[in-house]
Amino acid sequence: xxTMTAADSRSATRPGPHRGGIRHDQARPAMWFLAPFVAxxxxxxxxxxLYGLLMSFFHTSLVKPGLSAFAGVGNYAEALQSSDFWxxxxxxxxxxxxxxxxxxxxxxxxxxxxxxxxRGSWFFRLAFFAPYILPSAVVALIWIWIYTPGLGLxxxxxxxxxxxxxxxxxxxxxxxxxxxxxxxxxxxxxxxxLYLAGLQDIPRELYEAASMDGAGPWQxxxxxxxxxxxxxxxxxxxxxxxxxxxxxxxxxxMTAGGPNFSTRSVLQYVYxxxxxxxxxxxxxxxxxxxxxxxxxxxxxxxxxxxSQERQA
Amino acid sequence: xxxxxxxxxxxxxxxxxxxxQVTSRTKLFNRICIxxxxxxxxxxxxxxxxxxxxxxxxxxxxxxxxxxIENPTFAAFTRTxxxxxxxxxxxxxxxxxxxxxxxxxxxxxxxxxxLSQLHFRYKNAIFWFILAGLMIPGQVxxxxxxxxxxxxxxxxxxxxxxxxxxxxxxxxxxFKQFFDGLPRDLNEAARVDGAGYWRIxxxxxxxxxxxxxxxxxxxxxVQAWNNLLWPLLVLTNPKLMTIPxxxxxxxxxxxxxxxxxxxxxILGALPLIAxxxxxQRNIVEGIAGTGLKG
Numbered sequence: 001x002x003t004m005t006a007a008d009s010r011s012a013t014r015p016g017p018h019r020g021g022i023r024h025d026q027a028r029p030a031m032w033f034l035a036p037f038v039a040x041x042x043x044x045x046x047x048x049x050l051y052g053l054l055m056s057f058f059h060t061s062l063v064k065p066g067l068s069a070f071a072g073v074g075n076y077a078e079a080l081q082s083s084d085f086w087x088x089x090x091x092x093x094x095x096x097x098x099x100x101x102x103x104x105x106x107x108x109x110x111x112x113x114x115x116x117x118x119r120g121s122w123f124f125r126l127a128f129f130a131p132y133i134l135p136s137a138v139v140a141l142i143w144i145w146i147y148t149p150g151l152g153l154x155x156x157x158x159x160x161x162x163x164x165x166x167x168x169x170x171x172x173x174x175x176x177x178x179x180x181x182x183x184x185x186x187x188x189x190x191x192x193x194l195y196l197a198g199l200q201d202i203p204r205e206l207y208e209a210a211s212m213d214g215a216g217p218w219q220x221x222x223x224x225x226x227x228x229x230x231x232x233x234x235x236x237x238x239x240x241x242x243x244x245x246x247x248x249x250x251x252x253x254m255t256a257g258g259p260n261f262s263t264r265s266v267l268q269y270v271y272x273x274x275x276x277x278x279x280x281x282x283x284x285x286x287x288x289x290x291x292x293x294x295x296x297x298x299x300x301x302x303x304x305x306x307s308q309e310r311q312a
Numbered sequence: 313x314x315x316x317x318x319x320x321x322x323x324x325x326x327x328x329x330x331x332x333q334v335t336s337r338t339k340l341f342n343r344i345c346i347x348x349x350x351x352x353x354x355x356x357x358x359x360x361x362x363x364x365x366x367x368x369x370x371x372x373x374x375x376x377x378x379x380x381i382e383n384p385t386f387a388a389f390t391r392t393x394x395x396x397x398x399x400x401x402x403x404x405x406x407x408x409x410x411x412x413x414x415x416x417x418x419x420x421x422x423x424x425x426x427l428s429q430l431h432f433r434y435k436n437a438i439f440w441f442i443l444a445g446l447m448i449p450g451q452v453x454x455x456x457x458x459x460x461x462x463x464x465x466x467x468x469x470x471x472x473x474x475x476x477x478x479x480x481x482x483x484x485x486x487f488k489q490f491f492d493g494l495p496r497d498l499n500e501a502a503r504v505d506g507a508g509y510w511r512i513x514x515x516x517x518x519x520x521x522x523x524x525x526x527x528x529x530x531x532x533x534v535q536a537w538n539n540l541l542w543p544l545l546v547l548t549n550p551k552l553m554t555i556p557x558x559x560x561x562x563x564x565x566x567x568x569x570x571x572x573x574x575x576x577x578i579l580g581a582l583p584l585i586a587x588x589x590x591x592q593r594n595i596v597e598g599i600a601g602t603g604l605k606g
Contacts, residue, residue, distance in 0.1 A: 026430040026431050026432050026509075027432040027433065029426070029430060029509040029510075030426040030430040030431075030432040030435075031426075031432075033422045033423060033425055033426035033430070033509070033513070034422070034423050034426045034427075034438065036418070036419040036422060036423075037419040037420055037422065037423035037442075037479060037484065038423065038438075038442075040419060040475065040478050040479040041442065041445060041479035041481075043475075044457065044460075044475055044476040044478070044479055045445050045448060045453065045476075045479055046445075047456075047460070048453045048456035048457045048460055048476075049448055049452075049453060049456070051456040051459070051460070052452070052453060052455060052456035055455070055456060055459075060459075062459075065463075106352075110349065110352055113345045113346075113348060113349040114349060116342055116345050117342075117345065117346055117349060122592075123353065124349060124353055125592070125596065126592075127352075127353035127354075127356045127357050128352075128353065128356055129588075129595075129596070130360070130585065130588055131356070131359075131360070133534055133538075133584050133585075133587070133588050133595070134538075134581050134584055134585075135537065135538040135540070135555060135556040135559070135580060135581070135584065136538065136540050136556060137540060137555070137556040137557075137559035137560045137563070137577075137580060138556075138559065138577045138578075138580045138581045140560070140563075141363075141559060141563055141573055141574070141576070141577040141580075142359050142360070142362075142363045142574070142577050143359065144563070144573075145362075145363070145366065145570055145573060145574060146359060146362065148570075151374065151375065151377055151570070152377070153358075153359075153362050153377060155377075156377035185356065185359065188356075190599060193596050193599045193600055194599060194600065196600070197599075197600030216337060216338070216341075217337075217338055217341045217342075218341070242449070246449055246451050248451065248540070248541050249540045249541065249556075252540070252541075252544075252560070253540075253560045253563065267451050267541070270451075270454070270455065271454075271541075274454075274455045274458075275458075275545065280455050280458075280459065283455045284455045284456065287451075287452040287453075287454075287455060288452070290452055291448070291449070291452045294447075294449055294452075295447060298447055
């Protein structure tokens with residue numbers, strides 16, 4: 001992102017042949033080229049965003065036209081006092097904690113290993129990346145079957161080595177870790193590919209010089225690979241945290257937020273309040289609170305990238 | 313290209329170090345690497361193989377958990393094709409995902425062309441305004457978007473699925489990056505020759521932009537195909553449902569017919585596995601390129 005801004009401001013300030021006449025000459029065609037995208041963007045992104053903000057201050061109902069009665073900050077106050085909201089936020093964060101570290105660590109380690117292997121890279125890419133492009137519904141159906149008590153593959157595999165497994169999706173303590181396992185399997189490929197690309201950007205002379213100096217493979221990884229992948233890791237981490245915070249599909253299909261609401265995420269809470277209880281004003285307020293959380297994560301990322309660039 | 317870079321990466325470990333320097337320690341290390349990697353790859357493939365294995369059994373055989381298939385049959389697949397609306401769902405997914413991809417490529421590349429190649433006032437402001445869209449997760453907009461489509465009477469139409477998915481800031485960003493890399497005077501030279509901007513965009517710029525077009529098109533297509541939450545809200549008519557919505561809706565109805573459930577999952581996965589095998593390179597490169605530069 002920052003590379004782009006640098007390039008952009010350069011081209012804007014550069015005194016070039018485009019000064020004077022030609023410059024303003026292009027305003028009209030530029031408008032026509034921008035119009036289709038900007039129109040859709042205003043109608044379906046910016047418009048709804050502002051409307052959602054407005055709605056969050058009203059007792060808007062799904063089944064009544066208009067905004068209904070003014071609520072002030074009532075919806076926000078209610079959300080912040082609601083134990084359901086806080087528990088759904090906690091479930092979302094718990095899911096993020098359970099998925100982010102393994103997805104980053106496994107993505108890194110497997111990319112590192114795959115990068116050392118000369119042949120068969122297509123096979124590893126297929127194995128790790130293929131699940132990523134499957135629809136959540138397909139992934140959910142397969143894993144519900146794997147987790148099925150009594151018949152599931154996991155229970156039988158662990159049973160063979162004498163381990164009794166929990167009732168994965170049916171046990172409130174285990175439901176969330178089960179969803180996390182499914183998610184790690186499903187989305188690992190994305191991080192794997194990002195790390196693989198990052199690894200290939202490291203000049204191989206560095207490794208050659210290090211091995212001349214007698215550094216073993218482990219030392220090379222510690223002294224060269226890990227530090228040079230710092231930027232990739234920040235990127236992977238922030239994309240991962242945001243993706244995990246937005247979790248909805250897995251819960252919706254695999255547990256419907258249960259058992260006993262133990263896996264209801266923020267987005268599912270929005271869905272339940274807005275489309276099951278028809279309280280869209282309140283649902284909009286929760287969406288806004290959730291938006292603030294995502295923005296905060298993005299802001300932290302931006303700050304980290306800035307400081308990394310200053311060091312570089 | 314991805315495969316060549318991978319081969320180069322392979323050559324780095326194999327060819328970068330001369331034979332004499334390859335210590336037994338390094339050899340052992342590499343062998344452990346391969347072992348661990350293969351073990352993980354197998355673990356990762358098991359769920360898919362297990363789904364296929366189950367789908368090839370008669371429903372009655374799924375009550376014993378074994379990889380062995382005594383009476384292999386395609387019956388579960390034919391039943392799914394006959395008893396569910398899956399063929400309609402394919403059509404719905406195909407139509408909505410294709411429309412989303414086509415509209416996204418056209419509108420985003422046009423906007424990016426203006427932002428990259430043309431000069432006008434407030435260009436940076438507009439670019440930042442569009443980039444701000446990156447910050448808004450689509451999911452926080454579902455409530456107001458739903459009301460919007462309700463009030464314009466487009467619920468239960470494909471337009472409701474397609475339109476909100478088209479204006480994606482990321483696509484503009486990818487195209488702009490690509491256009492910024494094109495020679496600066498391309499545009500001016502064509503102008504001198506008397507070509508209009510639309511002709512320059514269509515006959516000069518876009519043909520040079522194939523890699524970005526395919527990356528954006530494939531990603532938009534896969535994302536639109538896999539989207540669950542939004543189509544779930546706006547498509548309640550079973551005949552219009554997309555594959556994810558249809559599968560999520562009927563999953564309960566299969567009950568204990570596990571072979572049928574897995575057959576439906578595999579049928580739902582097939583088009584994307586085909587897309588993946590056909591465009592593996594573009595997909596992997598697309599993620600690597602946009603991810604790191606973005």
